[in-house]
Structure formats: structure tokens, C-alpha cells
Amino acid sequence: MPVCSALHFGDMQRQFIDKAALRMVACPVCHAALTALHPEALLCTGCGRRYPIRDGLPVLLAAAAERP
Ligand SMILES: [Zn+2]
Numbered sequence: 001m002p003v004c005s006a007l008h009f010g011d012m013q014r015q016f017i018d019k020a021a022l023r024m025v026a027c028p029v030c031h032a033a034l035t036a037l038h039p040e041a042l043l044c045t046g047c048g049r050r051y052p053i054r055d056g057l058p059v060l061l062a063a064a065a066e067r068p
Helices: 010-014
Strands: 034-038 041-044 050-054
Touching: 034 050
Parallel strands: none
Antiparallel strands: 034 041, 041 050
């Protein structure tokens, strides 16, 4: 999981995910951009899946995503 392990948002999770960091990540299912709708989850702008953020690290796995 090179994309996941390269990103650690740390304290920024308390505010919102840095938008510049978000440009580096994409939905593993549909490759659309992700948006920080919630401080503890990333929302895919394409398919609407929600990816959890655990310990400041977004879990960009299809198996971990919540479907809309
Ligand atoms: Zn998607």
C-alpha cells in the first residue's frame, strides 16, 4: 500500500485534511478525487464511497470503504 503508507496527516485530522495532500490521493475503485467531508473520513467525489481515517492515516482500501 505505497500510497497509504506515504501519507500521515497527524494533527491535521483535528481540523480538516490538507487540501494539497488530498490532491495526491484518489479513490482506488474509480480513481476520482477524494474530499474531506468529515475529519474522520474521506468521501469519493466519483462513486461516493467513504474511506475511514484511522490514527490520522486514510485507509484507501475498497474493502474498508463504506458504500453510499
Ligand atoms: Zn470512487
